[in-house]
Amino acid sequence: MKIVSEQGHEASSCVLPGRKMFSGVNPRPDEEHSRSFDVRSRMFVTLFSSFFPIAVSSFEGQAVLFDASFLYVLSLRRYRAVAISYAAMLGMMTLAALFTWGISRLVPAMPFSFRSLTVPYLRGAVMLNVILPLALTCRIQELLTALKGLHLPFCIYIPGAVMIRFIPTFMHDIRQVSETLRIRGYDLGFGEMFRHPLMMLRLLFTPLLFRSLRTSEELAVAAELKGLEAGGRFVPFRSPVWRGRDTMLVLLALAAALLALYCQARWGASAVPAMR
Amino acid sequence: MIRDLFRWSAQDLVVIGVFAAASKVATLLVALAGGGMNPISLIGKNLVFTTLLVVMLCKVRRPGTITLFTTISIIVSMLLLGASITLIPAMMAGALAAEAAMWPCRDSEGVWNCVLGAAVYDIVTKLGSLAVSWLLMRENPAMMLMVVPFVAAGYLGSLGGLFSGVRAVRELRHAGIIRQ
């Protein structure tokens, strides 16, 4: 279940387990499997699966998409991480179901049925299935290389690369800031967070704000000294390799989408079979 | 003038990239610390995000900043964090509305035009995200009622962020880091 409500900080992005997020450059042995796909093919599948399930509103269509995407996520062979993600998602789904049940008691015009929840839940599960392979296995440098390969304009590439480059740095900074607060004697427990949320935000994020400004100043100077400017010709020295298996992955994703559409057309557009 | 809109200095681009990273990390960590659906953490992460947005707009004073910031955030969120493409319409609508709101006073040097931009961005994004939520859950409208309080809590945080953004800019001026 994914509640889309914020500026891109949806819940499913925050609960990816079992992964040292935003780690560095070298691949881990357990990532070799998914690394056999180029990052661009995985990106395509993620992007495609982000919007396509919205168009499908039949149970059969969603079931096809879920099955295909579930096989894709299982191909990671990170069963523990997948299981934890599913447990978190089920927790949120249960919460949503309880809430919906509560609403149905208050507003009889909105009757509660598990069946009507099926399609939205499957949509959420499909998204989780396609997000996990990208988020659990992509190394940051791999993304930077992929960005280069996309031949983006200067005004997109530079801030994108800077953003990706500094996410790990800032995470490390925040860890350091919270440590220095503990050293100083601040209580960073939940109680204090709830009693003085603004003070805690100030303590944690003021250094980050100043650090952001200083970093941007220093990096801007470095950019000038490296001669970066719009209109310059960018030639990547290393390009990601698109293999046959990447084409196969893209074709399989498209085939699953077509099959889902066929199922929807063949068996109708109702949310669940019982409703037909 | 149109050509100028696409000519960015490396300095401005770097500031936008650094702030996009800072806002992503800060909001992610607040969400992780408090749990994604906790109202306090929803308020907190929106507050931090809007504060950083106001400061960035004060630092990079040129049309297109918020649109570029949004574009970069979307691209990296999708690539790195697997954010949904469904967020794009709401965020882009918010960014474009903010640009339009800031355009008449684009040469103003004060903080209030930046606050206006951030406020418009927040409200349009929140309304847009409600619309997207409806699309995703249209089979069960009751679930929409669950989304509304969370979006409202987030918006409360955004409102707080406008005030803390002004305070942060004042403090940065006191520290001599942002100059009027």
Place this chain on the structure above:
Amino acid sequence: MICFENVTYTYPFSATPAVRDISFRVRPGELVLVTGRSGCGKSTLMRLADGLCPGYFRGELKGRVLVDGKDTATLPLRDISRQVGTLFQDPEQQFFALGVEDELAFVHEWRGQPANVTRERVRHAAESFGLSGVLGHSVHELSEGQKQKVGLASVLSQQPRALVLDEPTANLDPESTAELARRLRTLKESGMAVLVVDHRLYWLEGVADRVLVMKNGEICAMGGFLMLEDEGLRRGCGLRSCRVEDVRRTLPESGTVAFRHEERGLRVENLCFSYKGKERIFDHADVFLGPGVTALIGDNGAGKTTLARLLTGLNRAESGRFFMNGREIPDKALLGRVAVVLQNADHQLHMKTVRQELEISLQLAGRLKRRDGPAKSCVPFTSGELMALFGLSSLADRHPQSLSGGEKQRLVIACAFAKNPDVLILDEPTSGLDGGNMLLMAEAVNMLAVRGACVLVITHDLELMKISCSRALRLPLRRQADCAEGKQSIKGERV
């Protein structure tokens, strides 16, 4: 190659010039060292040489700065940077990529070099700096010395004709510093003009052809390296020593004292620790820190920072017993008795004024003491005393983030003093400090030691070691088994 002709420069929003009437030149094959007190205009001089002033920072320039005979005021920064390479104090801040190889390639990629040319330049740069083995690593995994090599390799791969270095040794250990000196000598011999801005002087003896000493934005002395032997000049301009004795091997060992109930200091017995999935860093090791100033000495990766974190309770030991002044204390209580100042001062400042920062530190220290029990009887500091001690009184109402690097460093150490700790651990407290500030820091630390505190200093700064430290704790620590005999006697005494 680089020529300053009567240069006066004023930053925007500033009423007074940062440098006044500067004239000198750096010829090909020559190394010029610029030094002076913090804020004397050294960094501005560097920015003028590489065109950042006024090219990037704007401001008003009078006189001329010539690079290869061309006026920098008329050249775009992109062209100046092809002639003059610049390396900053913290090279990591210059990196746009996360991987070493990608960082080395970055500038060539953006200059539109064909891929094979870029690959060749990366290979050559990596080979000449001994970086081939770490090409696939993240820049975060590198030591400070390696980061600097990556920065320097990246700059030199662009084949500039002059090189400008801003405090290149601030984060380096003495061995890396010596290696840098050798490399600069080679570059100089190859015809490169080199301008070095630094507080540390000793490492350039025999390498620097000329020394410029700056004071209040002007050159107050110019001459050969021997000029720095003049103590009056050094004291007057806040300079460090020009010759430094390496006391790392000669300082007496700490931690060999047998246990006594009435002892003062921090004792750790049977310390075991390893990071997840890694080899043990400490394996049944014993540590003793007595009153006074102890230097913590060890190679990169030997576990200096880890030991500091264990002694503070920031990391939990797998096993080990902690004794403070002869009494066993749980590791959770260590934070109330031990203060630690980590390297990055920016992360440790949260309030709006210097005074507030100190006052809140004093309040928090009081709260910690109440929670963990009284530590010692000596009178705690007041914020006024701390400001006076660290030379911060005139900055009381300034925003902490607006202070210079040295001032921030003093402030975070003053905040640690506010805790009135039994043990104070300082991680590189004098990196980037001029001679005057280094002495101020050393005096403050010695004063705390005289009050009975144990001070542990993690430092590469040989001068600070010489001035302040009376003994050394050397890593790797001895295993308990290696000193079993001594251990038995300790146990016997305790029984």
